[in-house]
Amino acid sequence: MKPFENFRGILLPLDRSNVDTDAIIPKQFLKSIKRTGFGPNLFDEWRYLDQGEPGQDCSDRPLNPDFVLNDPKYAGASILLTRHNFGCGSSREHAPWALADHGFRVLLAPSFADIFHQNAIKNGLLPVVLDEALIDELFELAGADQPLEMEVDLHNLRLHPCGGSSAPIEIVIDPFHHHCLIHGLDDIGLTLEHVDEIGAFEHRRRREAPWLFA
Numbered sequence: 001m002k003p004f005e006n007f008r009g010i011l012l013p014l015d016r017s018n019v020d021t022d023a024i025i026p027k028q029f030l031k032s033i034k035r036t037g038f039g040p041n042l043f044d045e046w047r048y049l050d051q052g053e054p055g056q057d058c059s060d061r062p063l064n065p066d067f068v069l070n071d072p073k074y075a076g077a078s079i080l081l082t083r084h085n086f087g088c089g090s091s092r093e094h095a096p097w098a099l100a101d102h103g104f105r106v107l108l109a110p111s112f113a114d115i116f117h118q119n120a121i122k123n124g125l126l127p128v129v130l131d132e133a134l135i136d137e138l139f140e141l142a143g144a145d146q147p148l149e150m151e152v153d154l155h156n157l158r159l160h161p162c163g164g165s166s167a168p169i170e171i172v173i174d175p176f177h178h179h180c181l182i183h184g185l186d187d188i189g190l191t192l193e194h195v196d197e198i199g200a201f202e203h204r205r206r207r208e209a210p211w212l213f214a
Contacts, residue, residue, distance in 0.1 A: 001122075001123070001124045001184045001185065001186040001189060002124060002184050003181075003182060003183055003184035004105075004124060004126060004154050004181040004182055004184070006151070006152060006153045006154060006155060007078070007105065007151075007152055008149060008150070008151045008152070008162065009076075009077065009078030009079050009105065009106070009149065009150060009152065010074060010075075010076060010077040010078065010079065010147045010148070010149055011074075011077065011079040011080075011081050011108075011138065011142050011147065011148045011149070011150055012068060012069065012074040012077035012079065012080055012081065012104075012142075013068060013074075013081045013082075013138075013139050013142040013143060014068055014069075014080060014081065014082040014083075015068075015082075015083065015139060016082065016083055017082075017083035017084045017085060018083075018084065018085045018088055019082060019083075019085075019086050019087070019088070020087070020088045020089030020090075021087060021088070021089040021090050021091075021092050021094075021095040021116065022089055022090065023043060023045065023046065023089075024042065024043060024087070024095040024098060024099065025038055025041060025042060025044070025092065025094045025095050025097070025098040026041070026044050026045055026052065028052070028053060028054060029041050029044070029052075029054055029094065029098075030092060030094055031054055032054070035097050035101075035123075036097070036101055037101065038094060038097050038098035038101045038102075039098060039101035039102035039103070040058040040102075041058065041098065042069070042098040042099060042101070042102045043067070043069055046064060046067045046069075047063065047064060047067050047069055047070060048061045048062060048063060048064060049061075049062040049063070049064050050062055073146075073147050074147055076103065077103070077104070077147070078103050078104055078105045078106065079104070079105070079106040079107075079108065079150055079152070080099070080104050080106070080107045080108065081108045081109075081135070081138055081139060081142060082107070082108070082109045083109060083110065083135070084109065084110045084111050084132075085111055085112070085113060086107065086109045086111070086112050086113065086116070087112050087113040087115075087116025087117065087119075087120070088113040088116070089113070091115040091116075091119070093119050093122075093123070095116060095119070096116070096119045096120045096122075096123040096125050097123060099120075099125060100123055100124060100125055104125065105124075105125060105126065105152070106125070106126045106127075106128060106152050106159075107120065107125060107126070107127045107128065108128050108130055108135065108138065109127070109128075109129065109130070109135070110129065110130065110131070110132045110135050111129060112127050112129065121177050121180065121181065122180075122186050122187060123186070124181065124184070124186075126152070126154060126171075126173075126181060128159070128171055128172075128173070129172065130169065134169065138161075141161065141166070148161060148162075148163075149161075149162040149163070150162060154171065154178070154181060154182065155182065157170060157171040157172075157173070157178075158170065158171060159171060
């Protein structure tokens with residue numbers, strides 16, 4: 001997992017509550033476990049006017065002009081603004097894979113489903129829980145003629161809306177999760193930090209119980 005670096009990005013407003021993981025990446029795309037290639041099928045059933053299938057070329061598929069992801073104003077958006085209980089439903093890790101593969105790096109919502117929240121962090125995404133009044137304010141700003149840009153400063157735990165007089169927004173995150181994102185540590189990376197201790201344990205066990213390794 002790559003370390004999370006501070007950046008400036010466009011905010012995309014997805015004004016829906018209870019967005020489940022089947023809406024984020026529909027079930028027919030779960031056959032692959034490569035972690036990449038899911039971006040074109042993110043929000044597939046809302047994004048396109050036809051039925052999507054695995055391996056299909058999405059470049060010629062008819063787009064839904066009413067879905068916000070297809071609005072040219074938000075092209076290249078890397079911050080997703082949404083409503084309560086984002087990522088509910090099944091625990092499929094493909095959901096954060098699809099969001100990350102599309103280019104999203106930060107998710108803002110009043111609440112996230114617990115398992116999705118954990119999966120997002122383990123895949124390098126930053127889910128930020130914000131007060132609903134602040135979420136409403138950001139939706140209003142994001143709906144203006146010009147897209148809302150925001151600076152994300154995870155090192156100093158701040159979000160800075162660009163332009164206007166909006167004050168910096170505090171990022172509240174578990175210190176352990178903050179450490180993992182800053183240093184790019186998923187479960188495997190965390191384990192490899194202790195590779196010397198693991199090797200020493202295995203060496204000792206080979207001496208103590210050689211029959212286990214016969």
